[in-house]
Amino acid sequence: MAASAGGALVMASEDKKPKAACFDGEAARSLVTELRETFDAGKTKSYEWRVSQLKSLLKLTKDHENDIIEALRTDLSKPVLEAFVSEIAMLKSSCEFTLKQLKRWMVPEKVKTSITTFPSSAEIVPEPLGVVLVISAWNYPFLLSLDPVIGAIAAGNAVILKPSEIAPATSSLLVKLLGEYMDSSAVKVIEGAVPETSALLEQKTMFPFKVNQMAKRKFLLKVTARRIIAGKWGMNNGQACISADHIITTKDFAPKLIDALKVELVKFYGNEPLVSEDLSRIVSSNHFARVTKLLDDDKVAGKIVHGGQKDQNNLKIAPTILLDVPEDCLMMNEEIFGPLLPIVTVNNLEDSFKIINSREKPLAAYIFTTNKRLKEAFVKNVSAGGLLINDVALHIANPYLPFGGVGESGMGSYHGRFSFDTFTHKKAVLYRSFAGDASARYPPYTPGKLKLLKALLSGNILGIIRALIGW
Structure with a gap:
């Protein structure tokens, strides 16, 4: 059925029967949350799931060729030959081509490194964006609805399809067929017009997470501590977009890490860091007040385990470590962009992935570990502009890697050829x-x-x- 001007919708439900309902901001949030849960569970990321959905889409097109042609004739009076050539055949071709190429597309690309990062290796890993919204046009309502869906599924995303209300017969057919053929926990179709589209666009369909830093007990602890310090306080005293905003580590390992950080901080900046010429000042009085506000938050009282000294006249704040700050404190909900480093503890590092994925997508995320399985899990499950294993911020020095964000941490990337491609x-x-x-x-x-x-x-x-x- 087509959406009325009053804002009705049809959504493919779990029992595969279209169901009319009122679609507002709350319904849109609920829908996105459901799809995000499916995506976060990892269901859409496997090669097998992607292939199964693409094959189902191909079968849908072959099984219902006459129904599609009839819908296109109803909406646009398209001749049978034109409908077949310009929509059905092209959609089949796109789906078949993607099935042939998908495995190759998913393979991470090994890239060179530079002497700056020696010894190291690097790769570019293709990853899905998350939950994506496809808003279709009316002029080729079958092809332009499902061709983008092919790409979204191939990339491993959960998908919301909003067909054009100007082609209501095709729109209703898409609701029916996708409900029957596709995985309804990951692919949804919403009918409607401007109100429904606006409600969907208000949702963050590409989800935001924050800069994170992880620790693991089997480290070369001294090297780990020194690299964390270099990437946090050694980069403009934390006033860098890729400095660590916080560390996640296990409860039993946190004291060892803190002790190692303290030892190395004294070596680098002495017992009176506010007079050290090797520590940058805060850029302005306004930023000094902003960082001080984060530190003076009542919710972090008693959480400082190192540092905390301030010199307002010289706009200096010492390297400051805090342990187990509450989740709702200011510094855990704003970009710190300064010398404060909160440490969050978990029972095991796998739990840290949940913390990361509940927040804005970071510009960069780092992990220190010698555990191969944990490295692989980190690369697979953490979405960020860039990842770095066993160091902080140094990936920016490799011209063979793109540098940029994802979601709210930024759009596009640059460095070397990637700068060219961004603006080409x-x-x-x-x-x-x-x-x-x-x-x-x-x-x-x-x-x-x-x-x-x-x-x-x-x-x-x-x-x-x-x-x-x-x-």
């Missing part, structure tokens, strides 16, 4: 000659022409010959 449109150019102009593409459309085009598009040589003979 890849223009498609197709050169053709005047030869080979087939009359089958032009009206009047006949059954013989349709038969020939189907045979040509499927690569069926025998069918092509039969079509030519019978034409």
